[in-house]
Amino acid sequence: MIIVKRYFTTTCFLLIILNGSGLAAKKDIATDDTIIVIHSIAVTGNRTTREKIIFRELTFATGDTLTKRELTERMKRSRQNLLNLSVFNFVTIESADGPDGTTVLILVEERWYLWPSLILEQADRNLSNLLHERNWSKVDYGLGLQLDNFRGRNETLKFSTTLGYNKRFTLSHTNIYLDRLRRNSMEFSVSYLSNDQVDYLVQNNKLLSYTSPEGQIVETFKATAGYAYRKHLYQKHTIYLDFKTCSISDTVAALNPGYLYQANTAIRFMYLTYNYTVDHRDSRYYPLEGFFYSGELRKYGLGLFNENKMNILQFKANYNRYFQLSRRWYFGSNNQILKSTLGRYPFYIDHGLGYGKNYIRGYEYYVINGDDYFFTKNTLKFNLLPMHITHLNFIPFRKFNKIHYAIHLNLSADAGYVSDNTNDYRQYNNYMVNSLLYSTSAGIDLVSYYDSVFSVAYAINKSGLRAFYFHFHSPL
Missing domain, CATH: 3.10.20.310 (membrane protein fhac)
Structure with missing residues (x-):
C-alpha cells in the first residue's frame, strides 16, 4: 500500500510539473x-x-x-x-x-460509408472485465446495417438486431439538418431490449448476475428525440427527450426490491436532458491538443407516464485539456463531476463509476454506485511512432488500402471519489463508496484509420491490485 501511495504521489507531482510546462510550450508557426x-x-x-x-x-x-x-x-x-x-x-x-x-x-x-455487418461484440461493461470474468455468455451477435454520410449530408442511418446476451432491436437516424446554414439538426432513435440474464445487485463492488432457466426476465423499450443548435463551429446546444419502459420478473424484484421502485415489476418514465459543449480538440477520437468542456442537466420524471413518481435532478460537467509539451511529448487531463439531488435512483439506472467510459484505470473490474462522483484522469504521452501513412497493395479497394497509424506510450495517474448520501450503496460490503480511489498505470496506444484505437495498460490501484487492461477507445 505504501509503495502504491508513493508511486501515485511521485507520478502526480511529475505530471503537474509537465502540465505547467505545457502552459508555456510554444510551437513554431508561419x-x-x-x-x-x-x-x-x-x-x-x-x-x-x-x-x-x-x-x-x-x-x-x-x-x-x-x-x-x-x-x-x-x-x-x-x-x-x-x-x-x-x-x-x-x-x-x-x-x-x-x-x-x-x-x-x-x-x-x-471513407467507405455502407457497413452491412455481422455483429460479434462484448456486452459486458468493458472488454477488460469480460476477459477477467470469462463470462462468455456476455457476448452479442447479430446483423446490422449502418449508412454513414447518408445523402452526402453527414447523417447516419443505422439498423441492428442482436441475439446473445442482449436480444436487441435498434433503429436510429441522426444529424438531420433542418436549415440551409446547417445550424439546426434533429435525431431520432427507438430500441427494444430483452434479456434472460440480468445484473441485479452490487456486492463487494461487483455486479451480481442472475440467469433465468425460463427465458426472458427483463424487457426494455426506449424512444429518443433530439434537437441540436450549432451556430458556431465549436459550440453546440442539444436537447433530448427520452421515454423508457422496463418490466422485470417477480424473481428479479424479489432479488432486489430496489431494482425498479418498491418491489415493482414495471416502470415507465420520461426524462429531459440539456447539454452544452465547447470542443476545441484537434481530434475527437484521440486528442493531443486543445480543450473540451461540457455541462449537462438531466431531469428524470416529467409528470407524464410517471406512476412511480420518479423525481431526480442530475448535473454533470466535463473539462478536458490537452497540451503538446515538445515535439513528441504530450499531456492530457480528463475531469468529470456528477451531482444528483431530489429523489433516489432505481438500480435499473446506471449511476456511478464503472459504466461505459466513466471509470478509473485500474478499477475496470469494479462498479462503484453512488449519488455523486468525480474523477480525474491524467496522462503523459510519448509519440513513439509518429503518424505514418502506408499503402496495402494486396487490398484492391481504394478506401481501405491506404491507412495511417501512430503509436503512443503513456504514463498515467487517476483519482476519483463516489459519495453515498442515502446509505443505499454502502450495503453489501461496497467498501469503495465514500473512499478516495487512485491508481497509476503505464501503457501503449495504437491509433489508426476509421477512428480506431486499441489501448493496453498495466495499472496498480489503491488496493495494490496489478493487472493488464484493454480498451478499444482513447483512455482520455
Whole structure:
C-alpha cells in the first residue's frame, strides 16, 4: 500500500510539473505577415459529400482578408474540423497565389460509408472485465446495417438486431439538418431490449448476475428525440427527450426490491436532458491538443407516464485539456463531476463509476454506485511512432488500402471519489463508496484509420491490485 501511495504521489507531482510546462510550450508557426485575399475555394475528391457540409467546417471563406500566417493556422484548424466529421480518411488543404488573389485547394479522400455487418461484440461493461470474468455468455451477435454520410449530408442511418446476451432491436437516424446554414439538426432513435440474464445487485463492488432457466426476465423499450443548435463551429446546444419502459420478473424484484421502485415489476418514465459543449480538440477520437468542456442537466420524471413518481435532478460537467509539451511529448487531463439531488435512483439506472467510459484505470473490474462522483484522469504521452501513412497493395479497394497509424506510450495517474448520501450503496460490503480511489498505470496506444484505437495498460490501484487492461477507445 505504501509503495502504491508513493508511486501515485511521485507520478502526480511529475505530471503537474509537465502540465505547467505545457502552459508555456510554444510551437513554431508561419511568420509571413503578407496580406492576402482569398479569391476562391476549390474542393475535390468529394464524390458523395456535399460541398455545403465541407464549407460548414472551414474557418475561412471567400473574400476574407488575412495574413499568410493566419491562413496557415486556419487551414490547419479547418483540416482538423473536417477529419472530426468522421467521413474522410485523409484531408489535404493547400493554397496557391494568383493575380486575382489566393486560391485554397481542399482535397478529401472519402471513407467507405455502407457497413452491412455481422455483429460479434462484448456486452459486458468493458472488454477488460469480460476477459477477467470469462463470462462468455456476455457476448452479442447479430446483423446490422449502418449508412454513414447518408445523402452526402453527414447523417447516419443505422439498423441492428442482436441475439446473445442482449436480444436487441435498434433503429436510429441522426444529424438531420433542418436549415440551409446547417445550424439546426434533429435525431431520432427507438430500441427494444430483452434479456434472460440480468445484473441485479452490487456486492463487494461487483455486479451480481442472475440467469433465468425460463427465458426472458427483463424487457426494455426506449424512444429518443433530439434537437441540436450549432451556430458556431465549436459550440453546440442539444436537447433530448427520452421515454423508457422496463418490466422485470417477480424473481428479479424479489432479488432486489430496489431494482425498479418498491418491489415493482414495471416502470415507465420520461426524462429531459440539456447539454452544452465547447470542443476545441484537434481530434475527437484521440486528442493531443486543445480543450473540451461540457455541462449537462438531466431531469428524470416529467409528470407524464410517471406512476412511480420518479423525481431526480442530475448535473454533470466535463473539462478536458490537452497540451503538446515538445515535439513528441504530450499531456492530457480528463475531469468529470456528477451531482444528483431530489429523489433516489432505481438500480435499473446506471449511476456511478464503472459504466461505459466513466471509470478509473485500474478499477475496470469494479462498479462503484453512488449519488455523486468525480474523477480525474491524467496522462503523459510519448509519440513513439509518429503518424505514418502506408499503402496495402494486396487490398484492391481504394478506401481501405491506404491507412495511417501512430503509436503512443503513456504514463498515467487517476483519482476519483463516489459519495453515498442515502446509505443505499454502502450495503453489501461496497467498501469503495465514500473512499478516495487512485491508481497509476503505464501503457501503449495504437491509433489508426476509421477512428480506431486499441489501448493496453498495466495499472496498480489503491488496493495494490496489478493487472493488464484493454480498451478499444482513447483512455482520455
